[in-house]
Amino acid sequence: MQKGKPAKKYSQAGRVHDLIRLIEARHGVTLDEMAEETGVDRRTVHRDLNVIHEAGYPLISEWLNGRKAYRFLTRFKDVPPITFTLQELMALSFFRSQLSFLDGTPFREDLDAVFRKINSVLPPRYAAHMERIADVSLPLLQGRRDYAPVAGHLESLRDALIYQYRVRLSYRGAGKGRASTYEVDPYTLVFYKGGLYLVGYAHNRQALRTFAAERITGVEVRKERFEIPADYRPEERLRGAFGIVEEEPLEVMIRFSPGVAHAVRGRVWHPSQTERSGADGSLVLSFTAGGKMEIVSWVLSYGEHAEVLAPASLRDEVGAAARRMAEKYGAKTS
Numbered sequence: 001m002q003k004g005k006p007a008k009k010y011s012q013a014g015r016v017h018d019l020i021r022l023i024e025a026r027h028g029v030t031l032d033e034m035a036e037e038t039g040v041d042r043r044t045v046h047r048d049l050n051v052i053h054e055a056g057y058p059l060i061s062e063w064l065n066g067r068k069a070y071r072f073l074t075r076f077k078d079v080p081p082i083t084f085t086l087q088e089l090m091a092l093s094f095f096r097s098q099l100s101f102l103d104g105t106p107f108r109e110d111l112d113a114v115f116r117k118i119n120s121v122l123p124p125r126y127a128a129h130m131e132r133i134a135d136v137s138l139p140l141l142q143g144r145r146d147y148a149p150v151a152g153h154l155e156s157l158r159d160a161l162i163y164q165y166r167v168r169l170s171y172r173g174a175g176k177g178r179a180s181t182y183e184v185d186p187y188t189l190v191f192y193k194g195g196l197y198l199v200g201y202a203h204n205r206q207a208l209r210t211f212a213a214e215r216i217t218g219v220e221v222r223k224e225r226f227e228i229p230a231d232y233r234p235e236e237r238l239r240g241a242f243g244i245v246e247e248e249p250l251e252v253m254i255r256f257s258p259g260v261a262h263a264v265r266g267r268v269w270h271p272s273q274t275e276r277s278g279a280d281g282s283l284v285l286s287f288t289a290g291g292k293m294e295i296v297s298w299v300l301s302y303g304e305h306a307e308v309l310a311p312a313s314l315r316d317e318v319g320a321a322a323r324r325m326a327e328k329y330g331a332k333t334s
Contacts, residue, residue: 015040016048020057028062028069060163060225073163086126089118093130101194104148105213106155144194145214156219157198161186164225166203170218171211179217182209185226188234192244199234201226208237210244240290242270242298247290253310256283260305284309296321 015038022037023029034045049070053059058073084092096115102108119127147154160167167186172179183203190197196213240249256264258281265275265283273287289295292314299306299318308315 012048012051015044016051019045019048020052023052023059023070023072026071028064028071030067030069034070058162062225084118089122089126089130092118101144101191102147102196104146104151105196106151106158145196147196147213150214150216153216153219154196154213156221157186157189157216160219160221161189164227166222166224166226167200168218168220168222169211169216172215172217174212174215182211183222184209184211185228187228187232190234190238190244195244197244199237210246239271240288241294242287242289242291243294245291245294247292249288249290250292250295250311250314251286251288252295252308252314253284253286254299255307255309256285256302257305258282260302292317 018038019034022034031042031045034048035042038045038048049059059070060073061068061070063069092115096111099108099111102111119130122130157167159165164185167184169182169184170179171182182205184198184200185203186198186200187208188199190199190210198211198213198216199208200211201207202209238244238246240246255278258278261277261281261283264285265277269285270287270289272289273285276284276286278284295314296318299308300321308318
């Protein structure tokens, strides 16, 4: 028992409440200070801090003047009650149903927990109606990834993103047998074509890198904390890419035949795009972006209805792929 204040006769819930208020009020609080304030020993304070952390409070520790102090990552404020209209709840239920590509990740579990809380305060009739809306809002996602094997790694990354801790990442790149190790400050999670990617600063590469979540083979959360640069803008970083790959931008021009022009026209394929309609109903789409292989794959998905007009290097690459396909399909099958 700590000397000083006599032991307070109250429950752990009462102590936790007082500790939260104490941590909120100060920049950093040591274990001894918390023990003195609550009248219990350091071991009991440790247990109370674990309860606070598990409740979702952004609790971190750091050394101040040679003593370990605890504080919240940001000044924590109680979230006031939030009310929703039925239309807003319908929108939430609809978008919840579109996130099936998160199955197997801790993010899906957290999202389901949010809806359990919402449904717990709704009249049963309304809760059932919202579930029906989610059930009939059918997502059509082909080739989505299975994240169950890396769920534990994603859970560690989630916590590192929240508390801004550096991680040691084991990562197996495409076509590589052995995993490489990276010291990474995790900045952002990016969702692209049903896939989940981590963007962060790799210290041993001294550059920003993008990591596909399903290729992560290990995550060790480090004690070092980091700050995201004030000028970091993930949307700006990927603005020059056609997809998720950053490369030297190409000035691309593609002609789509009248048969598919209606499916291409009016959709945003890249922020820099321009459209020009032909007298025969065709469409010429132009944009400036990097990521050659992603562009080639996209063009080939339209088969004979897409023709690369520029640049010549991209036209040659698509033409070579088309010839290889023709040879394969022209050969007799055994």
